[in-house]
Amino acid sequence: MKINKINKWFRNILKASSLTAVMFVFQACYGTAYDDYKEDVFISGKVISKSTQQPIQGIKVSPKSESVFAITDKNGEFGFYSPRYRVTDYFDTLSAVREGYPLLFEDIDSTENGAYADTLLYINVQYQHKVEVNMQLEDAQ
């Protein structure tokens, strides 16, 4: 047991050192590289209708400009992984500024599951691995 502690201590020292950390990076002959990315977040939640309070299926939920998204299921639930980032958007005049992670809710199935207005929400995802967002969508005009 004592030897094992020394072995672990030796390993941690090597791993922490910039000179020897490279020894821990490997890839099996026929495998991928490691995934050691730390900057992503799981965004999940539920979308319901503001007027009926019922879950809405078929809403596309995505960050405005990234190639990740999810479509709500029959329970109105969604979930996807995304890199964490923060934008500052200016609307019309400099006085209308929104900051944060831009989460866009789009009704992409026309009137099949009702018709709802697209909504853009800015949320805070900094330093978080999981964020839950429950959204109520207005009926389309």
Added chain:
Amino acid sequence: MRNKILQILFNLFKINEIKLHPLNYLFWECTQRCNLCCLHCGSDCVSDAQYKDMPFEDFLNAVLPLKNMYPPDSITVVITGGEPLLRKDLPDCGKQLRKNGFRWGIVTNGYLYDNQKHTELLSSGMGAITVSLDGLEMHHNWLRCNPKSFQNAVDAIEIIATSQRLNYDIVTCVNKLNINELEEIKQLLLSKKVKNWRLFTIAPIGRAAHNPDLHLSPKELHFLLAFIAKTRNEHKINTYFSCESYLGKYERKVRDTFFFCRAGVNIASVLIDGSISACPNIDRTFSQGNIYKDNIAEIWENKFQIMRHRQWAKKGICTTCKAFQHCKGGAMHLWDKQLTSNQACIFHRMNH
């Protein structure tokens, strides 16, 4: 002199790593179905596979005990096949793995990889991917036995290379036909803004065992390793040789660290029939257990001795080899099931 000291230090590191054997790389052979029929396939996969795809729940339930031994985010699950993109539930499998804390990636021939798949897999938390490109159009298609495979692979690479999120690389199996077009392949990858390029030779296993023409001569092996060393010095694309063999004077010139076969030390696998092994290309008679009757955490902790302690490997071509202290018999997948000898040691081939 400096390299000799570093090699000794690295050997100490290996002893320590073997003693602790932290598992941080887990293959899942999720299917044996494949949409190509490559001449060099190490798995001998076919479109009409002998085994049904493994139900994801079976795999997940089997690997959950590993969370009690290691932080799950220190384990990358590498989903392989066959061709994993043939599984329609692949994004769901990946998402469940991430929800349980594991990281994951796939090894693919790229044939079915398009923008939609890319988005689905990224949204499901995929973090790593490897795509094969085995030459320019004529030779890639010849090796992959499909006239569209080159274009589809290049299209996939183009999509993947745009992602800031993915840790990816492109792999090329070097053989007698594509060895003279390595420079052109490099230029192609550079034009697609690829950052990582891994090259390896074709091991005489699976279907490739019956194609001796795919294997490089000693002169060609020297040429390949010199090409990699030269390309690394250019610093335009991160190029490296795979971990398939000890390489003598080329050690650390063609990859960042010295040779270390980590099969059974850091690498395990769950194969299509539930067998627990190390890399999937290792002869299946070396399986250490089966998820349908054993606890993978206990198997990992108590078995795998044949891969961790390699004194037995001093036989066959390794008997009198001066490099044995560094390589301990080389890559485990190059040993036949009778353990008679390493079947394709590159160091041996280059020197004989």
